[in-house]
Amino acid sequence: MKALRWHGVKDLRLENIEEPKALKGKVKIKVEWCGICGSDLHEYTAGPIFIPEGAPHPITGEKAPIVMGHEFSGQVVEVGEGVTKVQAGDRVVVEPIYACGECEACRQGKYNLCSTMGFLGLAGGGGGFSEYVAAEEYMVHKIPDNVSYEQGALVEPSAVALHAVRQSKLKVGDRAAVFGTGPIGLLVIEALKASGAAEIYAVELSEQRRKKAEELGAIGLDPSQVDVVKELHERTNGGVDVAYEVTGVPPVLTNAIHSTCLGGEVMIVSIFEREAPIMPNDIVMKERTMKGIIGYRDVFPAVISLMEKGYFPADKLVTKRIKLDEVVTEGFDTLLSEKNQVKILVKAE
Ligand SMILES: [Zn+2]
Ligand SMILES: [Zn+2]
DSSP: OEEEEEEETTEEEEEEOOOOOOOTTEEEEEEEEEEOOHHHHHHHHHOOSSSOOSSOOTTTOOOSSEEOOOEEEEEEEEEOTTOOSOOTTOEEEEOOEEOOSOSHHHHTTOGGGOTTOEETTTSSSOOSSBSEEEEEGGGEEEOOTTSOHHHHTTHHHHHHHHHHHHHSOOOTTOEEEEEOOSHHHHHHHHHHHHTTOSEEEEEOSOHHHHHHHHHTTOEEEOTTTSOHHHHHHHHHTSOEEEEEEOSOOHHHHHHHHHTEEEEEEEEEOSOOSSOOOOOHHHHHTTTOEEEEOOSOSSOHHHHHHHHHTTOSOHHHHEEEEEEGGGIIIIIIHHHHHOTTOOEEEEEOO
């Protein structure tokens, strides 16, 4: 079968590899759609980050070259011995987290914080940029008939956004600000809508991305035109209840802190490439809190239910659909050069 494998920085190859088998405990899936993620882009331009190179991943036992793609949907074609959760013909999405099941985080049920956590599609186990994947039974979630395969490919990134909002102190009727409206920031806006936020501000430099946020119902603010902190305090009469930092840019974190109200909260949803200096008194003097989240846990069923109600809409968030043959030129390279792209989906054929 055809599969896109990471061999090195700027070296992704579409190759012919052996089809995976439905071994014991595994679910063989014919992939329908797979989204290109920001972390896939990072692996392409500056990897390896999550991809094991040299030493194999402790859980999968695999190392580069690795099949990529972790945001996918598909149909079950075969199940291995002992599998009871799904059967051939079921429409599914994959929650691509490998966890050891034994470390402190795993014992606490926080499998996304597992000390040897790995992603299917980055750490081994096949990936969605191929025709078939054999995933572990526990990773598979059924999707209902009114959630399309395209929509299903958005469950994984939407789970990050929903986890971020669920872990925050946001309450129905609260006001929130999202700093950075790339794909995850836009999905955070959707999660906030679903959570009953009364006002959602979207702080974004790129006009195209800001427009997209407004299309989803947020109030766009252009930090090159207005003093965002002042503006947010004026509009909300004292600051937003929760600010979500989704840029990974140090000065933006400072703005996010300053934009919150007394006792407000900053949620860090991004990965930072360098240190971000902050003034602790900004937290102390207003009794604010700051918290981080990584990935998600236990939220796939909730995301799927919200999608049945129309949240995280693929028709607004998917900006391009391509085929596996075009994944590098029309997918990865396009995402690097065109800021108006949100999610590019790849059809596995
Ligand atoms: Zn991802
Ligand atoms: Zn663990």
